[in-house]
Amino acid sequence: MFNKILIANRGEIALRILRACRTLGVEAVVAYSEADRDSLAAQLADEAICIGPADARRSYLSAPAVISAAVVTGCDAIHPGYGFLSEDESFAEVVRAHDLTFIGPSPEVLDRFASKEGTRRLLGAHGLATIPGSPMIRDEQHALDEAERIGYPILIKPSAGGGGKGMRMVRTPRELQSALRVARSEAAAAFGDDSLYLELWLEENRHVEVQVAVDKFGAGIHLGERDCSVQRRHQKILEEAPTPALSPAARLDLAERAVKAVVEAGYENVGTLEFLVDAAGNSYFIEINCRIQVEHPVTEMLTGIDLVATQIRIAAGEHLGIRQSDVVINGHAIEFRINAEDPEHDFRPAAGLIESYQAPGGPGIRMDSHLYPGYEVPPFYDSLLGKLIAWGPDRATAIARGKAALDELDITGVTTNVEIHKALLENEVFLEGRMTTSLLDRVGSAAFLAAAARSA
Amino acid sequence: MPEAKRDGREPQGRKPNGGGADRRLEDHAEIGRLSDALLPALIAKLATTRLGELEVREGDWRVRLRRPAAPDLNFGRRATDKPSRAQPGHEGHGHARGAPESAAARTTRLTGVGPGDPATAATVTNGTGAVRAALAAARLAEQDRNVAYSPAVGVFHPGSRAAAGTRVRSGDALGSVDVLGVPQDVLAPADGIVATTLVEGGTAVEYGQELVRLELTAPAERR
Numbered sequence: 001m002f003n004k005i006l007i008a009n010r011g012e013i014a015l016r017i018l019r020a021c022r023t024l025g026v027e028a029v030v031a032y033s034e035a036d037r038d039s040l041a042a043q044l045a046d047e048a049i050c051i052g053p054a055d056a057r058r059s060y061l062s063a064p065a066v067i068s069a070a071v072v073t074g075c076d077a078i079h080p081g082y083g084f085l086s087e088d089e090s091f092a093e094v095v096r097a098h099d100l101t102f103i104g105p106s107p108e109v110l111d112r113f114a115s116k117e118g119t120r121r122l123l124g125a126h127g128l129a130t131i132p133g134s135p136m137i138r139d140e141q142h143a144l145d146e147a148e149r150i151g152y153p154i155l156i157k158p159s160a161g162g163g164g165k166g167m168r169m170v171r172t173p174r175e176l177q178s179a180l181r182v183a184r185s186e187a188a189a190a191f192g193d194d195s196l197y198l199e200l201w202l203e204e205n206r207h208v209e210v211q212v213a214v215d216k217f218g219a220g221i222h223l224g225e226r227d228c229s230v231q232r233r234h235q236k237i238l239e240e241a242p243t244p245a246l247s248p249a250a251r252l253d254l255a256e257r258a259v260k261a262v263v264e265a266g267y268e269n270v271g272t273l274e275f276l277v278d279a280a281g282n283s284y285f286i287e288i289n290c291r292i293q294v295e296h297p298v299t300e301m302l303t304g305i306d307l308v309a310t311q312i313r314i315a316a317g318e319h320l321g322i323r324q325s326d327v328v329i330n331g332h333a334i335e336f337r338i339n340a341e342d343p344e345h346d347f348r349p350a351a352g353l354i355e356s357y358q359a360p361g362g363p364g365i366r367m368d369s370h371l372y373p374g375y376e377v378p379p380f381y382d383s384l385l386g387k388l389i390a391w392g393p394d395r396a397t398a399i400a401r402g403k404a405a406l407d408e409l410d411i412t413g414v415t416t417n418v419e420i421h422k423a424l425l426e427n428e429v430f431l432e433g434r435m436t437t438s439l440l441d442r443v444g445s446a447a448f449l450a451a452a453a454r455s456a
Numbered sequence: 457m458p459e460a461k462r463d464g465r466e467p468q469g470r471k472p473n474g475g476g477a478d479r480r481l482e483d484h485a486e487i488g489r490l491s492d493a494l495l496p497a498l499i500a501k502l503a504t505t506r507l508g509e510l511e512v513r514e515g516d517w518r519v520r521l522r523r524p525a526a527p528d529l530n531f532g533r534r535a536t537d538k539p540s541r542a543q544p545g546h547e548g549h550g551h552a553r554g555a556p557e558s559a560a561a562r563t564t565r566l567t568g569v570g571p572g573d574p575a576t577a578a579t580v581t582n583g584t585g586a587v588r589a590a591l592a593a594a595r596l597a598e599q600d601r602n603v604a605y606s607p608a609v610g611v612f613h614p615g616s617r618a619a620a621g622t623r624v625r626s627g628d629a630l631g632s633v634d635v636l637g638v639p640q641d642v643l644a645p646a647d648g649i650v651a652t653t654l655v656e657g658g659t660a661v662e663y664g665q666e667l668v669r670l671e672l673t674a675p676a677e678r679r
Contacts, residue, residue, distance in 0.1 A: 072660035
């Protein structure tokens with residue numbers, strides 16, 4: 001096991017990693033930017049070190065700053081959290097060149113799974129159905145030919161990055177031509193890589209992902225799936241497990257095929273395989289996330305397995321220590337992402353002083369948040385304030401507990417998206433477990449809020 | 457250009473105030489506090505980012521700082537640079553992913569704000585407090601200008617010009633911070649005489665740490 005870990009992230013995930021380090025008995029140093037000097041993680045850490053200014057490119061995204069901080073504080077490993085440098089294979093390589101361990105897959109494994117298009121081919125060869133798509137697009141004519149072969153509507157996707165950035169859906173060749181240029185420059189700006197590929201757009205689909213954990217000795221388990229179909233502009237806002245979209249037998253089949261494929265393809269550490277599930281229940285592999293995910297607590301609530309601690313143990317070269325038969329999926333869990341966004345004004349991000357903060361409690365309730373009264377939400381980073389997770393022995397109980405907890409949650413000072421979650425829990429389509437990824441955008445968040453207000 | 461404004465609407469929970477003398481006193485105290493505590497922090501923050509504008513809301517006051525379009529501010533801005541404001545994303549993708557910066561990162565100097573500095577000027581757009589706030593900002597900026605800060609996280613090595621009593625000019629290298637073998641200069645923020653070196657050579661330092669304190673040369677002595 002490591003002696004000391006540098007946490008190269010911020011917000012709730014920095015705190016989450018710090019807690020995992022505590023339970024493992026490993027010292028932790030929190031690396032923070034000038035804008036996060038007063039963050040809860042920096043305050044609670046055994047040690048904290050300022051690595052740069054608020055601008056993430058010179059702090060959380062700066063490999064030299066992060067690695068230098070690890071070296072001068074005597075750390076032997078770096079936990080990158082999610083976002084920032086977490087899936088950057090060149091960063092992982094530089095970390096190793098400085099005799100430090102990157103907590104995540106090894107650089108070779110990250111490299112193997114770096115290209116989404118290459119990963120689809122690799123895992124497709126190991127038995128996962130993939131969505132009809134193109135190779136990397138060379139030029140406009142190539143794109144038009146490929147689109148013709150796949151059939152419209154088509155989704156244009158950047159090879160690097162994710163989270164919906166740079167993705168565009170087009171219905172005609174004409175739209176494709178104009179969207180291609182925009183998507184290319186967006187991808188170049190956001191990820192420093194303008195490679196694009198095309199994918200068939202499934203009109204009504206669900207986003208289901210399988211959580212896996214594989215140690216360095218090739219022993220792998222799955223921890224079931226999560227349903228992340230409640231999205232707004234390709235951003236997840238609520239996740240739950242098990243998915244209401246599939247039967248228990250279909251869920252098990254999907255998870256077993258997923259873990260078999262990644263073990264055969266040589267994956268290592270915790271990871272998530274994302275699938276699109278169509279109305280007929282067919283699942284298509286779309287991408288793998290080689291890191292801890294925002295919504296990992298959903299799975300932790302169902303299995304009782306600490307995924308961050310597992311991730312650290314695997315990176316340290318330990319055996320997984322549990323078999324598939326030890327993983328028991330119990331009950332139902334829902335995670336609500338609490339964001340500093342104003343649902344009434346097109347989810348405009350908010351920043352400012354947290355005047356009051358009171359986390360909810362009770363059976364099955366977990367709140368992962370870095371807020372405290374008097375904390376100032378800096379305007380430089382993403383708007384996630386925390387995650388409220390509600391567990392129950394069944395979906396109805398999880399929903400009822402979620403409702404009560406959302407009512408109990410008190411955050412004043414910044415506008416949050418809590419109302420949209422309350423509205424979702426009143427929504428018939430959600431209650432029946434029929435949410436699809438495009439539904440919230442098609443109906444419009446305003447209509448959701450209005451409908452909930454009427455029924456209240 | 458900073459400006460402080462009282463928001464039109466009253467925040468919840470604030471007891472109604474009839475206005476008049478009490479309110480004015482309260483305003484004075486608040487402006488004083490904002491200009492002493494918040495303004496210098498904001499100026500420093502703006503100077504270290506590439507943001508054009510920064511607005512902070514505190515209680516029922518808003519303070520906005522705008523960078524003047526001065527061509528001489530050396531921020532190494534490239535045409536391809538995007539504003540550093542991350543998209544309100546999740547999944548961590550909101551944290552924009554970019555190529556790791558080279559070890560020989562640009563050093564950014566904090567630009568002091570003071571009277572007579574044509575690059576920036578402080579005003580508080582609220583009648584009575586304006587002059588006081590400007591003076592307070594200037595005074596604090598003057599204080600900041602006598603300290604050389606660490607440009608990065610690494611190991612500090614004082615140079616020959618860091619010896620006490622050395623006369624230095626603004627921009628002189630007082631030493632360096634070693635970032636993974638690549639030295640980054642610690643620069644004198646103003647003309648002056650080295651008073652003390654606050655950190656011993658070979659010590660690990662963090663970004664923004666105070667390293668060398670200067671005795672500023674009086675304006676009359678400046679060439």
